[in-house]
Amino acid sequence: MVPFRPLNIGPPSICGSYRIRYERKCKMEVQQILALVFRWIHIIPSMILVGGTIFLRCSLVPAANEVGGSDEVREAIRRRWAKLVMLSVLLLLVSGVYNFHLKAVNYKMDGTYLALIAIKVLLALAVFYLVAVVSGRSSMARRFREKEIFWLNVLCLAMIGIVCIAGYVKVFPIPEKVEPVEQARLVVDSYEDATQ
C-alpha cells in the first residue's frame, strides 16, 4: 500500500477525514483484488473438474471400452487425473468458503439464496466424495469403476446442477449491505439532488 502523504490542505479535521477516505479506498481495493483472485481460484478448478469429468464420460471411457484400452493406459490416466481432482477439490473448498464469507460480510443473504447455496455445497460435497472414489485406487474405487459410465453420468448431472445454481445466484444477485455512513451520504445526496 502506497504510504499516505498528508496533503496539508487545511485544518486537521479535513486532513483526518481525507486520511480515513484514503485508507477506506485502499482497503476496498485490496478486498476487490482478493475477491477477483478467489473468483479465479473458484472458476478455474470448477472448469477442470466439470470439463474433465464430461471428457471422461463422453469420450475417454467409451473409447477405452470400445477398443479395450489396456489396464496400464487406464492406470496411467487415472493416476494423473486423481492428482488434478485432489488439487481442484482443495481449491474449490478454500475459494468456496472465502466466496461465502465475502457474500456474508457484504450482502444481505435471504432465505432463497442461503437455500440455493446450501444445495450447491451439499451437491459439491457429494461430487467431491464420488469423484475422489471414482479416480481412487482402493478396492472400493475398483468396485465403483465396474459401473463407471453410471457414476460418471451421476457426476456430470450433479456438476451441471451446481454450475446452474451458481449461474442463477449470479444473475439474481442479493442486495448489498449499505454502511450507515454510506446510507447517510446517499440520503444527503438525494436530498441535494431534489433541492437543486
Ligand code: HEM
Ligand atoms: C464441484 C464443485 C463446485 C463447482 C463446479 C462450483 C462452481 C461455481 C461457479 C461456476 C460459480 C460462479 C463463479 C462466478 O461467476 O463468480 C460459483 C460460485 C460460488 N461458489 Fe461454487 N462451485 C463448487 C463448489 C463450491 C463449494 C464447495 C462452495 C462452498 C464451500 C462453493 C461456494 C460458492 C459461492 C459462495 C459462490 C458465489 C455465489 C455468488 O456469487 O453469490 N462452491 N461456484
